[in-house]
Amino acid sequence: MSKFLAVDSLPSWFPLHHFDEPKLNYSTGVELVQWQKPSLWAFVAMTAFNPIFWNTVARNEFRNKTITKIVRSPLLGCYLLAISIFSLSGFRDHLYLGAVKDQPALAVLAHPGFKVLAAILFAAGQTFVISSMWALGVTGTYLGDYFGILMTHRVTSFPFNVLSDPMYVGSALSHLGTALWFQSPVGLALAAWVWIVYSIALKYEGPFTDKIYSGQHKKSDSPTPTTGTSSAPPATPSRRSGRIAAKSSHSDLDSDADVKPTTTPGRGPRKSGLAREAGVATPKRMTRSRSKGRVGSEDE
Structure with a gap:
């Protein structure tokens, strides 16, 4: 007589198989x-x-x-x-x-x-x-x-x-x-x-x-504060004067801040403003370019 009470014929994985071994x-x-x-x-x-x-x-x-x-x-x-x-x-x-x-x-x-x-x-x-x-x-x-x-x-x-x-x-x-x-x-x-x-x-x-x-x-990131995110070039007199003030802090560009317009009043200031923007990026514009980059990296 089997000591396992006749359960030896069951598969090895069956719960009662060899339960007392x-x-x-x-x-x-x-x-x-x-x-x-x-x-x-x-x-x-x-x-x-x-x-x-x-x-x-x-x-x-x-x-x-x-x-x-x-x-x-x-x-x-x-x-x-x-x-x-x-x-x-x-x-x-x-x-x-x-x-x-x-x-x-x-x-x-x-x-x-x-x-x-x-x-x-x-x-x-x-x-x-x-x-x-x-x-x-x-x-x-x-x-x-x-x-x-x-x-x-x-x-x-x-x-x-x-x-x-x-x-x-x-x-x-x-x-x-x-x-x-x-x-x-x-x-x-x-x-x-x-x-x-x-x-x-x-x-x-x-x-x-x-x-x-x-x-x-x-x-x-640059510590320079930014007040806007618009990518359009500034053209109003207040923004233009702000760019002149920012440039005046650089000693090697002091002479550019005193340049007088030589053409008509309607086109001269805008032309000199574009020239200044092409030469040195203002803190506001640099901040906008970084913001674009960061948005792009987050979207990825």
Whole structure:
């Protein structure tokens, strides 16, 4: 008589198959989680710690340049932070494997279909993670903008043309695929925990990164105030006198401000105004040209 009560003929993925065989650590659903396992809580804590660590260090670097002052190079400082983040992430993944293996497995997840799904999810997740790092580079991936190493343009190639945060999504998918591969219901919950932590981190990282680049754009803009955005050339006497006043501040153009019209009063001032505009752009016109450029870049 079979000790498995005649269920040996059932498929291996059926929930009742080998439910009482200790070495497979299968569970019938009564004890799906072994809360007393230290590996479970170690992973939960490490997953929460990682984004807190790198955001705290990066923001301190942005405000105080602590690492840059120590190593005397923002690039070297970014590389050191990259090594730290990569090492902590690797240790977290090690804890995840330990937590998954320490918890009961669910026999139904041994179905070949789940194995195929697990492989697809893991491959997709790793593709998103690796391609993101390739597209951004080391400094783009590991918070180089907090060190003042800004990217010159927004990356729109794969995988950023598919997902806005492919690295975080890819990491969550990799954890999900691993949980399915090891038939771990607890692993599925832990993969969801990874995504929750990343979602919270994005609510702080995204706006702060936007603030960094917004501040950089303001620095690149001219401090000269502008009062209008019209592109039509100024022709009224008040605007013309304003241009003369602006030019008079340049010592090498003082003599041009005293030039008298030599033709009829109706055409002479307009002609000299165009000549002055062709020679030196006024602050108002320069501001209008930058505004056009910025609107164009945002529209893209």
